[in-house]
Amino acid sequence: MVGVSVLTIRNLQKKYGQHEVLKGVELHIKQGDVLGFVGANGAGKTTTLHCITGLVEQDDGEIMINHVPKSHEITYKKQFYFIPDTIQVFKNISAYTWINYVLTLYGKEDEEKLDSLIKAFGMENSIYKSMGTYSYGMLHKMALITAFTISPPILIMDEPLNGLDPLAVVTFKNYLKEYVESGGTVLFSTHLLDVAEKICKSIALLKDGEIQLHESLEKLLQEGNLEMVFMEKQAYEA
Numbered sequence: 239m240v241g242v243s244v245l246t247i248r249n250l251q252k253k254y255g256q257h258e259v260l261k262g263v264e265l266h267i268k269q270g271d272v273l274g275f276v277g278a279n280g281a282g283k284t285t286t287l288h289c290i291t292g293l294v295e296q297d298d299g300e301i302m303i304n305h306v307p308k309s310h311e312i313t314y315k316k317q318f319y320f321i322p323d324t325i326q327v328f329k330n331i332s333a334y335t336w337i338n339y340v341l342t343l344y345g346k347e348d349e350e351k352l353d354s355l356i357k358a359f360g361m362e363n364s365i366y367k368s369m370g371t372y373s374y375g376m377l378h379k380m381a382l383i384t385a386f387t388i389s390p391p392i393l394i395m396d397e398p399l400n401g402l403d404p405l406a407v408v409t410f411k412n413y414l415k416e417y418v419e420s421g422g423t424v425l426f427s428t429h430l431l432d433v434a435e436k437i438c439k440s441i442a443l444l445k446d447g448e449i450q451l452h453e454s455l456e457k458l459l460q461e462g463n464l465e466m467v468f469m470e471k472q473a474y475e476a
């Protein structure tokens with residue numbers, strides 16, 4: 239069912255004090271897309287993701303996932319799983335206990351899938367340890383294991399590859415492919431354009447509080463590599 243809109247954002251606005259960060263963001267993501275969300279430091283990528291996921295309340299605008307509006311909080315929150323850049327945890331609880339708790343909230347308990355993801359990310363020896371002992375990369379692996387077990391309609395991630403070792407990056411790419419092939423959709427922010435070039439199907443550029451460009455990767459690559467396109471867009475409109 240590629241082509242059905244999964245995430246719809248209309249006229250998203252957000253100010254911090256007098257600083258207008260988002261000035262009317264419009265974004266429509268279709269099922270099966272892997273959208274790389276790019277933009278300069280401070281452009282407002284994280285703010286946009288936090289508005290979508292409810293960590294920040296927008297000043298204006300409409301957000302819907304799978305046609306469920308953000309205001310229908312309980313149903314809306316089951317439509318996505320969010321992996322932030324900085325993962326906050328209960329330090330004394332084991333990752334295994336935490337993951338199972340989250341799976342229950344989503345109604346997605348699947349022991350077999352969970353076990354195979356734990357193995358694939360090389361976490362068999364640490365999954366029963368308390369999360370307070372985890373490194374930055376291990377917390378990201380734990381979040382990815384949770385995300386792929388839930389397999390929500392859309393997976394939203396802020397710089398998902400930060401802290402992952404090379405083996406985990408390969409595992410991440412394989413599971414991402416499988417997730418998208420089974421009907422999932424991905425939105426992630428990144429500064430790694432070479433990675434975006436390898437895994438994205440489309441790219442959206444945020445600049446001056448608005449989406450300046452939203453194109454398929456295939457079309458953008460006709461203009462050169464992504465780094466060149468990004469440099470041109472950033473410089474051109476500065």
Ligand SMILES: Nc1ncnc2c1ncn2[C@@H]1O[C@H](COP(=O)(O)OP(=O)(O)OP(=O)(O)O)[C@@H](O)[C@H]1O
Binds near residue numbers: 279283285
């Ligand atoms: N809680 C906050 N209070 C005040 N200003 C904020 C807050 N959060 C973000 N900002 C400001 O909003 C702007 C956008 O920040 P945001 O973190 O969304 O950008 P970003 O595109 O994710 O940046 P980066 O690529 O550096 O992570 C920045 O100028 C930032 O200083």
